[in-house]
Amino acid sequence: MAVTIKDVAKMANVAPSTVSRVIANHPRISDKTKKRVREAMEHLGYHPNFIARSLANQSTRVIGLVMPGSAGVFFQNPFFPTVLQGLSEGADEKQYALQLTTGKTDEEIYEGVVQMVQGGRVDGVVLLYSKVEDKLMMYLKERAFPFVMVGKPFKFVEEITHVDNDNFRATKEAAEHMLDLGHERIAFIGGDLNLVVTIERLLGYEKALREAGHPLRDDYIIHEEFLREGGREAVNELMTLKEPPTALIVADDLMALGVLNTLDDMNIRVPEDISIISFNNVLMAEMSKPPLTSVDINIFDLGYQAAKSLIQKIEDPKEPIKRVIVPHQIIKRCSCTNAPKQQKKNP
Template sequence: MSVTIKDVAKRANVAPSTVSRVISDSPRISEDTKRRVRKIMEEMGYHLNLNGRVLVRQSTQTIGIVMKDSATHSFENPFFSEILKGISESCHKRDYSLNLTTGESEESIFQDVVKMVQGKRVDGIIVLYSKEDDKVAPYLMKHNFPFVVVGKPLYGANKFMYVDNDNIEASREATNYLIDRGHRELGFIGGDLKFEVTRDRLKGFKLAAKQHGIEINDHSVRSIDLNDTVENGKNIVKDLMGLPQPPTGLVITDDYNGLTVMSALQEQNIKVPDNVSIIGFNNTMIAKLANPPLTTVDTNPYQLGYEASNGLIDILHEPSMIKRGVIIPTNIVERDSCLSIKPSTEKLKPQLDAN
């Protein structure tokens, strides 16, 4: 015979409602009581009846995750694995499960979202990107469905919660890191410019260059095609390094793409950092294992995921709460992929009239 909440309450000498509040991690119950009741639940072999909870509370205790790209491409990039680790940790602490989109195209990902919402498969959704012309966020807003975006909102900023970095400032600092080491021939390699994160990092790159009187032309700004990363990366490196004045410093907006570029440079016998310095983004394990190890901007992806999940669950428990924006700080992690090409004491001074 299965153990019930009443059985646990009797053993713990508390009311059944107290056991229910312990299960839902209610702040009204003290931590000592929670620990004692949970220990008794474990000793008695009590397991929450999720099917019953769905019927009684109209809750699945499940969070939906919408991937930036197809599942195949997303899991190739450890940045998303780190975000998912943060989400998973938060959900585990608060007794929620995860449901991930598995579509391989933009339309199939959107249909996965429709199924989640209309089929009542999840209580809320975390969207792992902010993208121009995307259908997911408007659809969720139209259906008044709880969601959080990892990225800067393109619309409806006051209507839903988001978690992000200050990507303009982070990219400006990354670019200044190269400029302070004497690099004036600069290149930028990003992802799809339809994504707000790429656009913001390009803005920061151009802002830093302008402040130092460095002209950036269109040939020095490139985007890597997600569908053909390796071959596209090779062509970009060939084009950039074939310019009359090739870049001596590259800002690459993802460690994954940074490794692709480093591999292409190696094929052309161009050494990092002797011939070209590189700074990446995200500080994933790729940056640590690259040869040489990659200097990178730590965007704290684990924390992005953790805060997104916590925020969504807070909204589910208190739907009337203010939809806030959370900015996760960044910092540069110095490794071996950048080289000064002039004494560090001779840093370039920003032009006073730069905007």
């Protein structure tokens, strides 16, 4: 005979409604009562029927995750599996499940999210990106459907809850680190210009150079995909310049790996001939040759805070709009050193 919620209530000496609230992790139930009820559930082998509860509450307890592109590209870059771990832990704490979009194009992803929302498959959505132009974000906003962004919105910043780093400041600090080492010819390898993170980091780079009195050079700014191939293409272009840079700021560790591989093919030494600082501080940054100096943006926490913020919005529609800033720090390794003595002054 199946164990029921009434059996758990009887053993824990509480009302069945209290057991339901403990299952839902209701904040008004004391930790002592929660502990007693959970011990009774474990002793009796009781497992809540979340499907039945969802039907009764008109809630799926599922969060939709929207990727910036196809799943194939998504899992090539270690940023996304790491942010997914944070999302998973944040969702699991409140007993929510995750559902990924599976479209291969922007249009397929859009249609998939519309089906998620209108089909009642999810209670809320996390956008794992922030674009300059994004009709999906506008669709969710216009429907007043609960959603959170990982990244700073390009528009409606005060109207959308988002979790982000201070990317402007982080990149300014990265550029200042190179300037402190005596570098003047500093290039920037960024991602897609339709991504707000790229714009924020580019502005931070430019601000540091202006404050140091160095002119900005258009040929030192290149934008590619956040993939190893993007790094290869960018550094091939930079190192064929008449006056190549002595330092690189690369917006992603995976791109930086492509940069390192290509420089090695060119017999250009890191850091003796050129210094590199990248972003994300994933495992490959530590394991590369040489180990990369990288800006740790606490990717796991970006995901965890996004899940936490979305669930708060789902469970309390009056939850105020907020911006959660996850701290960053530069992890110094072996890919940066003082500028080569033969470095020429900028014209």
